[in-house]
Amino acid sequence: MNEPRLLLVDDEPLVLEELSEGLAALGLPCRTAGSAAEALELVQRFPSLDVVVTDVQMPQIDGIELLQKLAVRRRARPLAAIVISGRAALDRAVAALRLHAVDFLQKPLTPEEVALAVRRAFSIIEDAAPGAAPVQSRPKYLEALVAARADRQALFKGDLFSDPAWDMLLDLALSEATGRQISVTSLCIAAGVPTTTAMRxxxxxxxxNLVERTPDANDRRRILVQLTEEGRRKMDAFLERQASRMGVRLG
Structure with a gap:
């Protein structure tokens, strides 16, 4: 029997049991750890481990600190990391990106969702050339950038950093990355400013020449917004520069 290549870390026993059993049923057997300290011990004992799925919010040593310790201990053959959390916080997302996390999952989640992310992680490990930068999912990377808006508003309040044009470009880039269409009305509401300001x-x-508006083919009363070729090119260039600074490649 092959040694499990997956390590699942969560301080909630029921979550750990449900996910590990579900993953095993999907052909992904895993080792489990109820704490970061136990996870570090398992990684030391079982060098076959290639992917770690860890909760962020854990007592004593949290998920981000665990990834930091693993990055030091497994420099020669780093583990691909998938981070799960009950809440999307900017500092946690950025910290995980810097530690080469390849995916983010938000609770509550199913074994099927975790299995999909784990298989992507295994694929990245198998496809990556020696010395290549880890690959970060483009939609997940954009979601982290969009989450910055909510975190900024929650922390600083007011309109100190109001920039609806940039927020709109991020929302449009994310909608394209996830295959969603976005209407003028939805885009203006998401900008978080008065509609008249958003429309201006x-x-x-x-x-x-960064965005264009077109009627919805299924509902002529609805106007859709999308990036132009120029807007898409510039947003892609921006994302590539930011990802490069964090040492990741966008997939």
């Missing part, structure tokens, strides 16, 4: 900034973006 949308006009500015259109004048700058």
């Amino acid at each position: 900034r949308l006009e500015d973006l259109q004048t700058a």
Whole structure:
């Protein structure tokens, strides 16, 4: 019998049991750890481990600190990391990106969701050339950037950093990365500013040839917004630069 290549870490016994049993049924047997300290011991004992799925919120040593310790102990053959959390926080997301996390999952989740992320992680490990930077899912990377808006608003309040045009570009880039269409109304609401202000900034973006509006083929009363080729090229260039600074490649 082959040694498990997957390590699942969570301080909630029921979650650990449910996910490990579900993953085993899906052909992904795993070792389990109820704490970061136990996870470190298992990684030391079983060098066959290639992927770690860890909760962020854990007592004593949290998931981010665990990844930091693993990065030091497994420099020669780093583990691919998948982070799970009950809440998307900017500092946690950025910290995990810097530690080469390849995916983020939000609780509550199913074994099927975890299995999909784990198989992607195994694929990255098998496809990556020696010395290549880890690959980060483009939609997940964009979600982390979009989450910054909510965190910024929660921490600082007010309109100190109001920038609806940039928020719109991020929302449009994320919608394209996830295969979703977005309407003018939805885009303006998501910008978090008065509709008249959002519409003015949308006009500015259109004048700058960064976005375009088209009628919805299924509902002519609904107007869709998308990035132009120029807007898509510039957003791609921005994302690649930010990812490069964090030492990851976007997939």
